[in-house]
Amino acid sequence: MRIYPIIVDGKEVDTGKHATFPDMDKVVVDPGIAIALQMRDTSAMQRLVFSRLPSFIPRSAPEMRYLRDYRRAHGVPRYSKDELDESTYAEVAISREPDIEGALSAGVRDRPKLYNPFKLLSTGVTLDERVEALYQAGLAIKKRFQEVRDVSVKEGVPIKTFEWTWTMFTEYLERETFELWGRDLDLKEAPGRDGGKNFQFREPYGVTCLFTPYNSPLALGILSITSSILAGNATILKPPSKVPLSTILLGQAFLQTFQEMGLPSAMIQVLTGGGKTLMDRFTSDRRVGAIVWYGDSDTGIELWSEATRRRIQMAPELAGSDACLVWGRDVNLDFAAKMIVKGRFLGSGQACMAVKRLLVQDTLHDDLVRLVVEEAEKLQLGRPSDPDVSLPPLGLTAMYLLLDQMEDARAKGAKVVTGGFRCNYLSEPDTAGLFYKPTVLTNVEASMRVMQEEVFAPALPVLPVGSIDEALRVANASRFGLRSSVFTDDQSVSLRWAKEIEAAGVSVGQDHLYFDPHMPHLGGYKDSGIIGAKYFPVMLTRMKYVHSGPAAEFL
Template sequence: MSNPNKQVPIRGLFIDGKEVPASQPELLDVLNPATGEMLAQISHATDADVDKAVKSSAKAFSSSEWSAMSNRTRAKLINKLADVFEANLEEIYTLETANNGRSLNETRAQVSRLPDFFRYNAGLAIARRDSVIPVDGNYLNYTLRTPIGVVGNSTPFNHPLMIMVKSLAPTLASGCTTVVKPSEYTPLTTLRLAELFVEAGLPPGVFNVITGLGPSTGKALAEHPGLAKWVLTGGTEAGRITGALAGSNFAHQTLELGGKTPVLVFDDFNVDQAVNYAAFGAFIGAGQTCICGSRQIVQAKIYDEFVEKLAAKAKSIRIGNPIDPTVQLGPVVSARQQQRVLKYIDIGLNEDKARLVAGGKVPTDASMKDGFFVEPTVFADVTRDMRIFQEEVFGPFVSVTKFTTEEEGLELANDSPFGLAGAIRTNDVTRAHRVAAKLKCGIVWVNDHHRLDPASPWGGIKDSGIGRECGTESFDQHFETKSVMIRLDDAPFDWYKDTASQPRLN
């Protein structure tokens, strides 16, 4: 429980290179999900605050300090930001773990990779080239790319820095500016990174941070006419709502939305290894990942052994305060999220009538009574018509479904409105390629899970969103492309005198 008598920091908005108060006094509590303790209070930005932040970023985008910066100078600055990030990792690990409840070891493994996103995009800033296009006739045709402008970015609670950095790195390296609205549950590391980057020399206004609730602050940012691009990582419904708002202003969009990742486990693969991957895919981050391996689809020959061993693995996972380096599973982010997971456990038991083989409860240990914990939960004998097979839970929750043939397995895997990621467990190389090509999703892992690289495009299809993060795909989406056509012939031109001899495509 939070202690009302304990002094906690009150955080303002970060606009124009400094922390400023919001235009209204309302504050939102930020809790440690492992203990219920209040970590800080944050400002609830109004429409006027959002407008101030967007205008600050627009001004910075147009300023000579930023817009006239050469690609090589910008790349040097982006590399410096990576170095500053890396120099402060220990502080950031601890703050992120306290704020979102992910175990310290998981946080360290993930966040330590993030400086490389800036270095990769700094390299793209130097390496970028515009095209010279061969066209019919005596013409020179080339393209000019210019940064699109202000990018609005709404980030979720599950990976506060990682998901923000996937957008921030190409935004800055391309010469755009940004206004970020972090989740109201997990804003603290985003605010700290903005401070560090300005101290490192990032011009004021290039990276602004506003805090507040999604239906108010987030809505005001998504629909702001000053945005050139809207980026959201969140639920599918939030994507539909904010995508329509941003679309009314014809803003570019990248939306990474919900997921219900199928994992096809074939009987030629080692069962123990498949179980280890299943636990990793399902329970990392307390299952609060859009690519959570939540649907294990297992071939009949190894199905019973797989279920037995996965249940045992889930029961062996050490749950507790994530700041303890021996803890393997922390809490979900909030009481609301805890109740959501418990609701789906009830659905699995009483509506779907699936077989619960592990977990399904809140831990009874007294040390966890004030946190938002749920045991790692495994349901077996799940069929495609069950809600727990079709609907995203976003917690430490996994279902296991049996299949016989490859065709049946693919049909089950693709039976979903989502299409973010999929995974395959097999030692058959030809099968791996064949099945990967037929999975309807944007990311496929073969004999792995949760693997991400700054150079590898990331995103989904169907209800899992549009656009791509990471790779050259993301970097290129931060530019407008202008085609320049130059006539290289001095021969006289008079369309109305000699029409027949002048073939044209206009």
């Protein structure tokens, strides 16, 4: 069995303390495997409660609700030691306090070597050199396509989803991309009114810690890592606890390239462990300059506040409840339906930036719903290794939030047009299933939880609107403001929507999930991020200026 190490100060370290990860391609077929592996590592009392006293299993957390549901639906899973060993795919080394301390110390030591704003010989890595290093690392990552794909499938990512992600986000690993992002970081010179010179440049925060998310470890891992390194930070990468393997592979590829180029060893390091434990550790350490974090808004805003109080720059990526509007006399409904279904259900809806509320001109409602349902019913869930499958299992937090949201919607009169049930990998109803059938809801009201909260799962509420005023009022009533999209044949509608929608990004007549290197890196309004759209390399640096008088010798 392969052991995935952490990376500290240029060295891969097996700490001797490991977390076990099952083969999700097998767990999807038989979820009892994961429960049996979990029970193997628990106390005798916990095993007794699960097997003999299931009514005493707490209901407080999604993980506990799942154990209750599985026990009620399928009983106690029983496997031999050999069967469980065969279902275990990998182990991951877990960071210890000396590893964390070593990584932070290395970051502080190498910080002055990682940026060189004045491009002086032997005073640090210049922006141009960081661009070249990232480009070379990108080439190395692309050569490992098969390995990264195979590991991602074992983590539960369907081949179709992986290939879409790979195609889109490996385009970011081009020299032109890093040169484009670097323009905002580079030294700028302007004349002073006194005959001297004014200079300004972006200075890295130093040690920067990246908490990348489970729902898109490859795409957002690439985006976060490259942004922090381009900015000149000593980067510590914390992979998502649920799916750390592919992220560790990324870290290894970057490290190997940087070492071959003779770059400082703290340019990229990888630490594993509990997210809360490491966040508490980093926010309490004065050596940490910046943090990137992805997650729900309530937790994120609290962390952001704490980081600010401790004078740590934080770049949070928070929740969204993106509204999409379809309006017009001759709007292409077929194209809109395809883009809406992709924008809602990719990754089983587990994306912060996704179509989560569909607003449609009332006269188009029935036709669009029919087309959306047709497209949604083409989607296939199942084993990640099946090339026809595009929908992965749901995370347990997302699953139980959706179940509660759907109960609320039904109680308030929503109509389920398609889907609406939990299921196993064969799409058979299963009250302990890991999947949820793609769902379209009509007869919804603005007061329903599916309209008020983020739905981080494959369910789409559709609301007819009679005017653009009404559409904007409904869309902007949300506490979130990440991205929005509009499909219309009326230019005045798209212009008004782009101006008045309270969201950081707007897609007009295109895939809601569309990205290219010229676009900002997410960001939002209100509880989706407050500050609007942002570029990570800029946010992970701070502006510094220098004025040299007319008689001063500077540059």
